[in-house]
Amino acid sequence: MAKDSIVLLGVGDIGPVHEPLDAYGTLAKPVLATGDLVFGQCERLYSDRTYGSPTDLVTGNRPLKPEMVSIFTDCGFNVVSLGGNHTMDWGPEALLDTVEVFKKTGIQVMGAGRNLQEARRPVFFEKNGVKVAVLAYCSILREGQEAGPSKVGVAPLRAHTSYEPYEYQAGVPPRVITVPYEEDLANMVEDIAKAKKSAHVVAVSLHWGVHYIPRLIAEYQPIAAKAAFEAGADLILGHHPHAPKAIESTNGKVCFYSLGNFIFTTNAGRKPNYAGSGKHYGVKWDIDEAPNCPHGKDSKISLIAKAVLSRDGVKKVSFLPVKIDRELRPAVLRRGDPRFDEVVNFMDWASQDFNHKFTVEGDEVVIGS
Secondary structure: OOOOEEEEEEEEEEEOOOOOHHHOOOOOHHHHOOOOEEEEEEOOOEOOOOOOOOOOOOOOOOOEOHHHHHHHHHOOOOEEEOOOOOOOOOHHHHHHHHHHHHHHHOOEEEOEEOOHHHHHOOEEEEEOOEEEEEEEEEOOOOOOOEOEOOEOEEOEOOEEEEEEOOOOOOOOOOEEEEEEOHHHHHHHHHHHHHHHOOOOEEEEEEEOOOOOOOOOOOOHHHHHHHHHHHHOOOEEEEEOOOOEOOEEEEOOEEEEOOEOEEEEOOOOOOOOOOHHHHHHHOOOEOOOOOOOOOOEHHHHEEEEEEEEEEOOEEEEEEEEEEEEOOOOOEEEOOOOOHHHHHHHHHHHHHOOOOOOEEEEEOOEEEEEO
């Protein structure tokens, strides 16, 4: 890599609850070690204290032991988003404990904090004369989980939902309309524009979208992506759906709508409480094949976003195809492996409604318009 550029590697959801933790990263660590800025989305809380009852009564994601944050240090992550839908599951104290746990490791976090100003604050990473700002926001929030002027919480990018009939026939599924909150969108735009004045590249982490269902992109997402790019963002790293979604390239700027799971497990044998996803959208659950991560079968497809950054901006964006094996270890695939082609074909299918062009170069897939 040239001395005047750096490599950003970005992945999706991370948060295994089953030990031993050091086994999960064995196949991916050599590749992650090639990144300068290595980003991931934190799906868990790390605290040795328990505070009241969870707000998330569906999953009840109890805080993990603080030492289990080692999944991030062991794999070499140095920038992590806490802007997720489980960040406030156990109240403000557990979130603040988690922030402190990460601080002790030297990993920078963003997307949540003691107040809205702190949650919206970017983290900066600088190497080889290239300065990168990373911001994080969440669209998947229950009422009261957003940060306020003097309130602990998550940086919000919420959306209003309404329904409109397609036609005159009774019983026809309606069109679902989603529009970003004006205030949240304005705050994101302001943050990006400000960060761009202090950094050569601005990357935005967005925890958003509809989980499990392949190809479904909510209407508010392209609206928010366009606003982010117009404000000065250079790259969007999306997550939350637990499966990869579309990749869109516009004027050289790339939006990963979802990078999918990376290293993630959940309560063994827990059956997903989303019957509608299977009934109405054909999601096939792999409960028997992966009882420690019973998500849809598409959740075993994953991506590592790769961007070469310089003082002039983003030089190249690509993705590294990944398949998650039966031990829930992400394996970075090489060209010539049939699974490599499987992932590329899946992503081409998932991105059909969005501007994109994929070109295989070595073991990575370069993204163009």
